[in-house]
Amino acid sequence: MxxxxxxxxxxxxxxxxxxxxxxxxxxxxxxxxxxxxxxxxxxxxxxxxxxxxxxxxxxxxxARLRHLAVPEDIDYRAPRGLDRGLLTALIKGEWIKNAENLVITGPTGVGKSWLACALGHKACRDNHSVLYVRVPKLFDDLALAHGDGTIGRRFKSLAAVQLLILDDWGLEPLDAQARHDLLEILEDRYGRRSTIITSQLPVAAWHTVIGEATYADAILDRVVHNAHRLDLSGDSLRRLAPKPVA
Structure with a gap:
């Protein structure tokens, strides 16, 4: 031969x-x-x-995921109120096919971003397009896009991705432009694409961060109405992690 x-x-x-x-x-x-x-x-x-x-x-x-996280490495033993049944269902991915959302809340260090990235990795394996962004950086980038005339293209790309991960939501109050931009993003995605939002704040406190009642109602309606919820608690896993031996 x-x-x-x-x-x-x-x-x-x-x-x-x-x-x-x-x-x-x-x-x-x-x-x-x-x-x-x-x-x-x-x-x-x-x-x-x-x-x-x-x-x-x-x-x-x-996707540009922040963490090299996969569902197989999720630690169910850590005391953080993790709903194993719900997470198992989320890993299967039907919620993405159904264009549903996921909200992950809890104090810093309990693994919100890591879990979001693990679900994002599984979505990539399931042949879905994924994009991870930190919310503070997203608003900075959108402000620049307004200035250079590329905002329409940026909104279109955010609307197209099948799973959008918005990490670190609610670190600071929104200004008028950020409120408008967030509503545009969520409106484009509502009922068509899935979004994961992670936040240190409970959903009940989001109204205050958004800062304007009409916008807050509209934004929350497009996020929470069809959202699964993972409400985590407990001490930071970073503090619980074993320290390296010198």
Missing amino acids: LTHPTLDQLNTLGLHGMAKAFGELIDNDEARGLAHADWLAMLLDREDVHRQDKRLGARLRH
Whole structure:
């Protein structure tokens, strides 16, 4: 068999998964006894896996998740009021298909951002587009976009992503522009896309942070109406983590 020309042709055609598998199989004594159909099936399977991995890598790069978190690493033992049943259901991902929201609240250090990123990672694995942003930086970026005329394009990109993670919401009161921008983002996404919001503040305190009753009612209606809730409590996991040995 013309091994090297075959490998070159597979790579030229962009079938890199098949090319790698072909190189491994041709040097495998056990594989030489396989029927042609079995060879082809194995090569196609490897190409499919290779392409899935590439797509996942692209989705994760676009998501820009803050933490390298996956659902398999969630610590259910830490005393933070984590609803394991609800989280198990969230990991399955039906809520994203149904364009529902998730609100994660609790004091600093209990793992709100980490859990949001773990769910974001699972959404990427489920072939959903994901974007993570910290709310203070988002408002700064949107203010610049208003200035340079790119705000329409920015709103469009935020509306398109299937799961938007808004982290660290409520650190400071909103000004008029931020209120308007947040309502625009949530209005574009309501009933069409899913949003995760993490906050140190309980939902009952969000009215005060938004700062204007009409906007507050409209924003909360678009977030809380169809939102799952993870209300965490307890001490900071950072303080509970073991200190490195000197």
